[in-house]
Amino acid sequence: MNDRMKNAESMSLSAGVHSANLSPVQKGALGLVGSGILIQLIYWISFKTQNASVWLWTSILLVSAGSVWYSYETYHAHPPGIKNNGVWFRSLTARGSLAWLLAVILTGFYILLYWYPQYLGQGQGEGGANSGLIRLFDPLSQYLKGKPASQWFVYGTFYTLIMFLMGIKFIYKYRHDRYQVLRTLSVLFFQTAFAFILPEILQGLNRPYFDFKNIWPLNYYFFFDWHIDGLIQSGMLGYFMLFWGIVSFLVLTPVLTWFYGKRWYCSWVCGCGGLAETAGDPFRHLSSSSLKAWKVERWMVHGVLVFVVVMTAMVLYTRFTGAANILFLNSYQLSAWYGFFIGAAFSGVIGVGFYPLMGSRVWCRFGCPMAAYLGILQKTKSRFRITVNGGQCISCGNCSTYCEMGIDVKSYAQRGQDVVRASCVGCGICSAVCPRGVLRLENGILDAGYRTRTKEELDYEERSGMKPGVNK
Numbered sequence: 001m002n003d004r005m006k007n008a009e010s011m012s013l014s015a016g017v018h019s020a021n022l023s024p025v026q027k028g029a030l031g032l033v034g035s036g037i038l039i040q041l042i043y044w045i046s047f048k049t050q051n052a053s054v055w056l057w058t059s060i061l062l063v064s065a066g067s068v069w070y071s072y073e074t075y076h077a078h079p080p081g082i083k084n085n086g087v088w089f090r091s092l093t094a095r096g097s098l099a100w101l102l103a104v105i106l107t108g109f110y111i112l113l114y115w116y117p118q119y120l121g122q123g124q125g126e127g128g129a130n131s132g133l134i135r136l137f138d139p140l141s142q143y144l145k146g147k148p149a150s151q152w153f154v155y156g157t158f159y160t161l162i163m164f165l166m167g168i169k170f171i172y173k174y175r176h177d178r179y180q181v182l183r184t185l186s187v188l189f190f191q192t193a194f195a196f197i198l199p200e201i202l203q204g205l206n207r208p209y210f211d212f213k214n215i216w217p218l219n220y221y222f223f224f225d226w227h228i229d230g231l232i233q234s235g236m237l238g239y240f241m242l243f244w245g246i247v248s249f250l251v252l253t254p255v256l257t258w259f260y261g262k263r264w265y266c267s268w269v270c271g272c273g274g275l276a277e278t279a280g281d282p283f284r285h286l287s288s289s290s291l292k293a294w295k296v297e298r299w300m301v302h303g304v305l306v307f308v309v310v311m312t313a314m315v316l317y318t319r320f321t322g323a324a325n326i327l328f329l330n331s332y333q334l335s336a337w338y339g340f341f342i343g344a345a346f347s348g349v350i351g352v353g354f355y356p357l358m359g360s361r362v363w364c365r366f367g368c369p370m371a372a373y374l375g376i377l378q379k380t381k382s383r384f385r386i387t388v389n390g391g392q393c394i395s396c397g398n399c400s401t402y403c404e405m406g407i408d409v410k411s412y413a414q415r416g417q418d419v420v421r422a423s424c425v426g427c428g429i430c431s432a433v434c435p436r437g438v439l440r441l442e443n444g445i446l447d448a449g450y451r452t453r454t455k456e457e458l459d460y461e462e463r464s465g466m467k468p469g470v471n472k
């Protein structure tokens with residue numbers, strides 16, 4: 001048992017709670033969720049095509065009611081305050097057999113989604129009718145955009161619904177913490193309005209699919225020929241989208257990161273971060289905080305950033321010159337590789353499929369080029385930092401245990417050193433779980449004399465009653 005497990009175990013036992021087992025009511029609520037999922041499974045594997053509306057709404061109702069009921073039952077009896085009791089005792093959250101089963105199911109679903117949608121029931125050929133799981137979502141798709149569903153519509157619906165239901169659970173769990181409640185409401189809004197409903201409505205109006213918050217380099221196909229051509233052919237709206245896409249990565253991102261750090265995007269806007277924070281919350285303690293993981297993370301995430309920059313430069317070079325090759329590199333080959341390895345395999349299959357094994361931010365931490373770009377800005381040009389009142393730290397290790405980016409926050413707290421790390425997404429969980437109020441997320445103006453205080457200075461401030469967390 002490693003230090004983090006021991007820490008979590010002792011916290012659970014000292015609280016007098018060993019909540020690895022579910023109550024009968026919780027089991028009943030999960031039974032409702034299970035029956036809703038079963039309905040979808042039956043519809044899928046029998047490749048049905050009839051009465052999709054009834055089946056769809058019944059299953060969504062059961063899953064939603066069961067999930068909300070489970071959240072209520074789990075947290076309503078507890079006074080406000082974060083409870084992570086039992087995380088190292090449950091098979092699902094401690095890399096047990098249930099965790100492996102869930103990882104296999106998730107990765108399997110992503111493989112079907114990306115490469116074998118016909119097995120989900122995607123209609124084949126021009127105008128081919130859907131069946132199975134895709135057919136089940138036809139009524140909702142017809143309602144939103146007047147067209148049958150596709151595998152991406154089904155995925156978008158699942159994604160948004162899961163984020164919503166797990167978001168309710170998250171808000172209930174962290175309800176005493178205003179920062180957590182507000183940022184969760186924010187990601188739910190951006191996912192529902194900007195990533196799901198608006199793009200579907202645009203498609204229904206025969207306009208280009210466009211997610212206004214999906215910024216290059218995360219939106220790696222933004223500069224692809226087919227995408228730019230599609231926007232240009234859409235008139236003024238298309239030109240506005242093109243303008244918005246360029247301004248958002250060139251101006252908006254650096255300016256907002258200067259003021260607020262990368263959290264404005266990773267914890268308040270981004271859908272990948274939103275899913276990680278809500279659905280991935282039960283797995284956040286699984287992120288490795290070892291030095292080796294940090295080294296791997298830096299190489300990988302910056303490697304992907306270099307990959308996307310080179311690929312985009314090649315694609316634009318091809319667009320303006322007509323030549324596809326520079327030396328041994330071919331722009332079409334490069335973009336196909338990026339789409340396969342990073343856009344699909346890494347961000348989807350591994351990024352979400354490995355939640356139960358490697359923690360909730362596998363993609364954000366090791367693969368997201370937007371996180372790398374934001375991280376460079378955050379480390380070099382940002383007012384954001386987590387200030388530390390080191391004298392109050394009791395070295396309980398909660399902050400390090402629940403940091404989803406694997407940052408060893410405790411070591412900073414023990415040294416009295418402010419946390420300024422490229423990878424920190426500003427989720428604020430380290431601060432929320434700290435029993436001593438040691439950590440504060442701040443964007444205050446840094447005056448010319450700003451620097452991290454030494455331990456001796458912090459001790460002096462502590463003894464002399466100076467206000468903690470104010471850096472001079």
Ligand code: SF4
Pocket residue numbers: 402403404405406407409419423424425426427428429430431
């Ligand atoms: S250091 Fe704190 S705010 Fe930053 S990612 Fe870790 S838990 Fe979130």
Ligand code: SF4
Pocket residue numbers: 392393394395396397398399400409410413430433434435436437438439
């Ligand atoms: S900063 Fe807070 S949570 Fe982290 S080790 Fe110190 S007391 Fe514990």
